[in-house]
Amino acid sequence: MEKRIKIIITLFLSFLVLEGCSTQVKKIDLAISSDFSEKQLLSGTYILSFPVSNADLPEIDILELNDEMKLFLTSVNAKREGDKLDALVHKLQSQNFSIFYDADATLNAAQVFDQQRGNCMAFSTFVIAMSREIGVDTKFNEVFIPELRYLDNQQTFIYQHINVLATIDNRPQILDFNFTDYNPEYRQQILGDNEAFAKFYSNLAMEFLADRDFKKAFLYILKSLSLAPDEADLWNNMGAIYRSAGFEKQAISAYAIALRFDRKNLVTLSNLEKVLRAQGDFQMADTLSEKLYDYRKKDPYYWYGQALKAYRDELYELAANRVKDAISIKKEDHRFHFLLGMARLKSGTKGYKRSFQKALALSVGGKDQAQYRKKLKSLGIPELERARSRDHWRLTVIDGWWWLN
Structure with missing residues (x-):
């Protein structure tokens, strides 16, 4: 069921702790055999049956402003930087602008404005596009909420949240949907645009994967990795696509690459444990399962x-x-x-x-x-x-x- 969210944007004022309390995972030494190289996994040979070029990859203007949005912003009047964000929020509220929260709607800024729906990533792209246009310094902010594990038969997914960090007069402010269970004690990190855009394309890849459109899912995760090639979560999603498409050995190699970039990536460790068990490697799967539980029971x-x-x-x-x-x-x-x-x-x-x-x-x-x-x-x-x-x-x-x- 979709939920309508009034865009009463809440501004959080405080010293923002970007690296909050979190339990550290002990380094896990794994000897995972990788049958496929990065180049092979990125080639497109297995899922698409042809080599992929840059021309094949999707290209979205994520922070696009259409003419109607630009016209709207001309009525946002404020001279001081510290007043501009308040003026934008007030204008949105006065126009009764609202958004349907749709977890599966990773939309660019213009689409959010036109369709008035979106998930947290879409909401953040909308706010950042609008606020930057009027000269407010805003960035994407990733929030690591408590581990809620969703099982989709074979694989594990953990929800991660994106909101917006604005810096006004050297003070950080967080902008978020007014229903989101945001808390400053959660570990957070500011994302560069390329990192955030990589997550945007990765979200779309997972939406295509949910529809079992493996070809589009693969092209979108490729685009994502072209923006952030060393991001473990993206390689984990690559593994999820390969496994769902029936290429389990390629999935193992993708998970192994993800762990090379982040030996503490619990989602990847969990997915790797499942695929190894399905492959009959019970000894390694049991080792992973014990390590994962040892971490979680202390968190x-x-x-x-x-x-x-x-x-x-x-x-x-x-x-x-x-x-x-x-x-x-x-x-x-x-x-x-x-x-x-x-x-x-x-x-x-x-x-x-x-x-x-x-x-x-x-x-x-x-x-x-x-x-x-x-x-x-x-x-x-x-x-x-x-x-x-x-x-x-x-x-x-x-x-x-x-x-x-």
Whole structure:
């Protein structure tokens, strides 16, 4: 179901931590035999049956502004750089501009404006194209959210989020869909345009793959790799395309290349484990499985992601157990405690008020706490004792606690 999102763009003001807390993965030494070279995998010989040239690759003007968009921007009046972004946001709001959130719609800026739909990548291209046109310094920002694993029979996909970083008067601001579960504590990194565009083409490749259009998927992942040839995630997606098209040995080689660029890439390790097991290499597959579990059991955000999934599936006791695993590793994240309170409440377990109080204590002074109190009020829970204030750096988080329903 598509969801209409009013473009009430939320601006987050704070010191932006681009490399937040994250558990490091120990280097895994693997002796994966690679039967195919990069040149062979990129040639097009196997899926397309002909050698690919640059002329065969797609070319999209990702930050395209059409005439209507340019006309719209002429009415955005502000002299100071610090006022221009506010003026743009106000103008969009005054025109009741809105967007359908469509996870499978990786569109360029002009298409977003015309169709008023798109995913987080499309939204970001739209905002960046519009803001740069009026002289605002904006960049793509990748956010690594808790690990939510989606299984598609053979392969694992992990959602990654893109939003926009604006720098106004030397202060960072984050622009995002107002429903997105963005949090500054997640690890983040600024992307150059080529890196972001590579992800744009890769998104489209995966959309074609979902439709089992292997030829287009391959051409779009080739375009992606032409922009960021050393990006492990792109080689992982190349492996996914090869495997889905029935070329498992080529897929193994693509995964091996991905791991050469990033030995810690969990998605690739997971996909490699599956294809090796399917090939009958149970010893290596078991080694990979053990290494992956060893990492995940030490990562609070893995357990948090599992808890969120269980909660969404109405498995409240399982959600409570998984989020307690997260808390045992990292006790100071208020989201963990609020989710535990919700899981306990839904499952009829005692102690939910204590969990809510802990979440409130850890979120003093921020919009998070206001959201928590609003939710508690909607549940008919009496006002909990206001926790003593504590020093806690924060970034205002947008509305959108989708998992609290």
